[in-house]
Amino acid sequence: MFGLENITNNNGWAIAAAGASIVFSGLVVLSFVISQIHRLLQIWEDRQRVISRFKQQPAAVEPQETVEMKYGEQRLPSVEKLVEAYKPLIEELEEPFKLSQVFEIANKNDMPHPHLSIQRLQEAGILAAQGDGTFTWNEY
């Protein structure tokens, strides 16, 4: 048997619709859960403060727009500090170098948040793209 008849006789439409809906809803639920994990952890870690806040009900504090907020919950050092920390590492590499090499050496030296730091150095123009996937150190 061929064609639409074969699909209908074998319940193909229902299987496809049900299968697609199940996998989609499953991954939506999973993505929702994982998007909340860090919030739940934050609450758990700050549980004492949260409990006391409920007890005291302090006035709400307006959040300030800071450089750190742009980078999510990171408290990254300033670009100058990053330059200071990364310069000796970069000197060990031969120019031009790949970002993966910078990442590797940063990891080796236990630098905090290497992805974000490299990204920030790149945005600040310190890591200058050569257009072929390689970079050079371009300190002003």
Add this chain to the structure above:
Amino acid sequence: MFDLLFQFLVNTGYYLADYRNYIMLVVGCIFLYLGTAKKYEPLLLVPIGFGILVGNIPFFKGFGIGIYEPNSVLHYLYFGVTTGVYPSIVFMGLGAMTDFSSLLAQPKLMLLGAAAQMGIYFTLLGALFFGFAPKEAASIAIIGGADGPTSIFLTAKLAPHLIGPIAIAAYSYMALIPVIQPPIMRLLTTKKERLIKMPPARAVSKKELMIFPVAGVLLCCFLAPTALPLLGMLFLGNFLKECGVVNRLANTAQSAIIDTATIFLGFTVGCSTQADVFLTPKSLGIFFLGAVAFSIATASGLIFAKIMNLFLKEKINPLLGAAGVSAVPGSAREVHLMGLKEDPNNFLLMHGMACNSSGVIGSAICAGILWSFFI
């Protein structure tokens, strides 16, 4: 003595070979060429290519030599494929190698992994349309997940007689990602969309990384318990990596164990392409539908990313939708390269890996769902 020599000669491969063997030997050599010279998925294509050569050397049947003959050595090695043991082990290794931090940092990208699974269900309908039996159609459809071990696992459960062509089709299309995906990506996105830069992902804490495999296995396997052999092992491997107290086990899972399973999986799948079993009109149909499945999966991810952009304040680069198929890390790399072509400062690799890892989870869930529909 002349009789003895004659008898020996008629038992050699040279005498027993027919044109189908030669076709498959050429296919095996092409696989080896693509794997070694072009470096397309060499870890897969080299063992498979060599397996095709070994599986297609003609032999006198009844001596317990061939992969389909009971009690042959190859048959015992093939046991790991037909029972789904190798795919599960590969998944454990994959879990131990995968860093889910990019996914945890941007959970919305998981939806692209879900969208790319639509290729599976469109292909299911296509395979039924072309007259395949339902279990065969489900096995062919899973090629759209672009996940070799998952395809082999489901086919072993539903249509074991199709393992050879389905595995070869799945791995071929995975290896041909640099050929198949870029034209679809260019066709379905504008230059402006390809230039969209993704914001840097937030850093993910160690605790989150540890909780994820536990939450993942509970949520996914409660939903589709038939995906347990794949997802259970995937998340086990990932937990070994992230918990930090069993580094020896994690290191072994991500090196020796996955490598051993990959060698035997690739080699025996290659051997299973014995010409008389493999070269059938059905195989051609499977290859055609596999290409359709893979293309639809890529297109679904891209289109869904564009739909998401209609509602999102912070737009996502729609190229990432193409990484929703679970070919890790091939499709993420392709997305990254295309992003770089448009703008040398647009780095999409980590974001692509987020979609890729959700694609792995999604295709394993799909395999579980399809299996449960046909139990």
